[in-house]
Amino acid sequence: MQKLKFAILGTGFWANYQIPAWFALDGVELIALYNRTGTKAEAFARQYNVPNVYDNVDLLLDRHAGELDFVDIITDVDTHALFVEKAARRGLHVICQKPMGPSLETARRMVETCQSAGVEFYIHENFRWQTPLRHLKTVLDSGVIGQPFKARVSFCSGFPVFENQPFLAELEQFILTDIGSHILDVSRFLFGEAASLYCQTQRVNPTIKGEDVANVLMKMRSGLTCYAEMSYASILEREVFPQTLVSVEGSKGSVVLAPDYTIQVTTRRADGQRETRYLTATPPDYPWADPAYALVHSSIVDCNRNLLEALQGQQPAETTGTDNFETIRLVYAAYDSAARNEVIHL
Numbered sequence: 001m002q003k004l005k006f007a008i009l010g011t012g013f014w015a016n017y018q019i020p021a022w023f024a025l026d027g028v029e030l031i032a033l034y035n036r037t038g039t040k041a042e043a044f045a046r047q048y049n050v051p052n053v054y055d056n057v058d059l060l061l062d063r064h065a066g067e068l069d070f071v072d073i074i075t076d077v078d079t080h081a082l083f084v085e086k087a088a089r090r091g092l093h094v095i096c097q098k099p100m101g102p103s104l105e106t107a108r109r110m111v112e113t114c115q116s117a118g119v120e121f122y123i124h125e126n127f128r129w130q131t132p133l134r135h136l137k138t139v140l141d142s143g144v145i146g147q148p149f150k151a152r153v154s155f156c157s158g159f160p161v162f163e164n165q166p167f168l169a170e171l172e173q174f175i176l177t178d179i180g181s182h183i184l185d186v187s188r189f190l191f192g193e194a195a196s197l198y199c200q201t202q203r204v205n206p207t208i209k210g211e212d213v214a215n216v217l218m219k220m221r222s223g224l225t226c227y228a229e230m231s232y233a234s235i236l237e238r239e240v241f242p243q244t245l246v247s248v249e250g251s252k253g254s255v256v257l258a259p260d261y262t263i264q265v266t267t268r269r270a271d272g273q274r275e276t277r278y279l280t281a282t283p284p285d286y287p288w289a290d291p292a293y294a295l296v297h298s299s300i301v302d303c304n305r306n307l308l309e310a311l312q313g314q315q316p317a318e319t320t321g322t323d324n325f326e327t328i329r330l331v332y333a334a335y336d337s338a339a340r341n342e343v344i345h346l
């Protein structure tokens, strides 16, 4: 199959992993890089043998639109809409990092722009591609715990995330956009769409602008109650960054995604006694992954693979713009709920 040619827009911290994650797949050729500060893009171009480097995005797109199949946007959220529009206008398919846009209205416009340009629009939402979460979903789908009625999806950490990603400390809306977009997407992936939600937020760290704690209680359309909790202010006995911990209770048993990728499935035997089976769902190791983020970095490969196979017409993408709009809708509904101290009906 012919390789799809693509350009990367934005060569900050995340490009250190997004680029090698693309190279872990056959079927793509990276032909151009853009970064606002051109020297950063030049360093990546030297490291990965990328032939074209720009500090002007229009120049890149004007010169290469004819040969490009898609662009992968890895810039900060504020430039997502602009770059999506520029690429779509030139007939290029678009992959864009989460969170999709800085407001629900902007996100809606991004989806519409791509629809009217007739190009595919995918969001690089990688958490649902983590090995333990995929295994957990398989357990749920097997029916072994019966009909799930309550769940907790938890990302609580004291990891110094601002050291590698200082811009996160400047966001007026922090944890719900950064981690919430992942955790609420994982909740949708596992339990389907939400019917209503209630959220409370807090800022514990006084040196950052946005909220670093958010507690979201959702009633899912299935009837299940899902408590999604996230915090970057948690000083816990066990630091598990960047693991998402999940527990689900169903009519016939429960399943827990515990630290170290352990999945515990508890059911009743015929004699009424409980029994627990343990599985381990260890993610693949990649030499380029930062050990502190290895779980997340490995999921970039699987997310990219799904999007690439969709662009090649082999299978549908999971995290299309239309699908991810439902996640971003939850993110902004959560802010709305916290601001009004009200339940939001979706």
Ligand code: 89V
Binding pocket: 161, 165, 178, 179, 242, 296
């Ligand atoms: O994927 C992300 O949003 C990253 C991290 C895993 C550190 O939160 O910012």
